[in-house]
Amino acid sequence: MHELGIASSILDCVHAEARRHPDVRITKVGVKIGELAGVDVDSLQFGFEAIVKDTEWDGLVLAIESIPRVQRCPKCQHEFRMADFDPQCPQCGEFATQCISGEELDIAYMEVDE
Amino acid sequence: MSRVEVEKKVLNENQILAEQLRERYRHHGILCVNLISSPGSGKTLLLEKTLDRMDKSARVAVLTGDLQTENDAKRLAKFGFPVKQIVTGGTCHLDAHMIEKHLAAWKLEDIDLLIVENVGNLVCPSSYDLGEDAKIVLLSTTEGEDKPLKYPSIFFKSELMVLTKIDLLPYVPFSAELAKENARRVHPQMEILELSSTTGEGLDGWMEWLGERQRKAKSKAGAVRA
Numbered sequence: 001m002h003e004l005g006i007a008s009s010i011l012d013c014v015h016a017e018a019r020r021h022p023d024v025r026i027t028k029v030g031v032k033i034g035e036l037a038g039v040d041v042d043s044l045q046f047g048f049e050a051i052v053k054d055t056e057w058d059g060l061v062l063a064i065e066s067i068p069r070v071q072r073c074p075k076c077q078h079e080f081r082m083a084d085f086d087p088q089c090p091q092c093g094e095f096a097t098q099c100i101s102g103e104e105l106d107i108a109y110m111e112v113d114e
Numbered sequence: 115m116s117r118v119e120v121e122k123k124v125l126n127e128n129q130i131l132a133e134q135l136r137e138r139y140r141h142h143g144i145l146c147v148n149l150i151s152s153p154g155s156g157k158t159l160l161l162e163k164t165l166d167r168m169d170k171s172a173r174v175a176v177l178t179g180d181l182q183t184e185n186d187a188k189r190l191a192k193f194g195f196p197v198k199q200i201v202t203g204g205t206c207h208l209d210a211h212m213i214e215k216h217l218a219a220w221k222l223e224d225i226d227l228l229i230v231e232n233v234g235n236l237v238c239p240s241s242y243d244l245g246e247d248a249k250i251v252l253l254s255t256t257e258g259e260d261k262p263l264k265y266p267s268i269f270f271k272s273e274l275m276v277l278t279k280i281d282l283l284p285y286v287p288f289s290a291e292l293a294k295e296n297a298r299r300v301h302p303q304m305e306i307l308e309l310s311s312t313t314g315e316g317l318d319g320w321m322e323w324l325g326e327r328q329r330k331a332k333s334k335a336g337a338v339r340a
Contacts, residue, residue: 027115
């Protein structure tokens with residue numbers, strides 16, 4: 001529902017980067033979207049393509065990397081990908097495991113033509 | 115072609131503003147809570163009951179967000195505490211900039227508890243940090259027990275889940291146990307309260323939770339200044 005706003009924030013970051021490096025052309029922006037970020041990646045892709053179309057950024061590629069939710073067990077330190085909302089540690093059975101990734105809503109990189 | 119690593123939050127601007135707000139709240143010992151739920155889960159009624167139970171000398175202020183109308187602010191203003199409506203004009207969530215703008219007319223040194231009632235929506239508000247100490251998610255007994263599984267982001271990010279409308283439990287096919295189990299699957303450390311704003315059942319526990327958190331916020335501010 002707010003993916004267009006997110007797309008617009010990503011484009012703002014591209015603008016800022018472009019101002020810092022006026023002699024290069026940014027061709028791709030890579031983002032990391034965690035499964036807990038509450039962002040629908042298809043809508044984000046669609047929204048991004050819509051806002052760059054027929055602008056100076058037409059053709060700028062948005063590359064989305066989806067980041068799964070990973071839990072760490074405080075007892076045995078085992079790290080595991082959480083599936084079906086089951087937080088239980090598959091190694092020792094501990095229930096109160098902690099989330100260590102999956103909340104990402106980050107710009108990771110940009111690709112430029114020199 | 116070359117690749118430049120950036121490593122920046124997509125919502126960097128919002129994040130910077132939110133951290134500034136958090137720092138100001140900490141400085142003044144303010145507890146800020148961000149109430150989030152689907153439309154119709156009972157945020158505004160819970161707020162009415164909360165303000166009604168507050169001591170008249172309590173230093174509490176409310177920002178309430180909606181797409182349109184000043185209705186909620188009118189409902190909440192009758193308790194005599196400062197209340198401001200944030201009309202987003204269609205935006206489905208509050209952001210840190212809106213909070214900063216609407217706080218501008220208030221003196222933070224006169225506030226101990228700032229309650230933000232977000233726009234009724236379980237998706238988008240989860241992405242926007244408002245500088246709050248705690249997000250609180252409401253789930254009512256007229257919804258599905260699987261809401262935490264359908265909207266894991268907000269249930270994961272909220273410290274407390276308030277199960278509302280428990281007076282309706284005898285009349286609706288809703289299992290409070292299942293709802294709590296689902297919430298804890300998404301967020302094992304989550305605190306959970308149950309209440310009915312209509313009958314008043316469970317409101318004591320809610321007021322105690324707020325009071326306890328407020329004392330903590332105060333003592334942290336004292337520690338920072340000392």
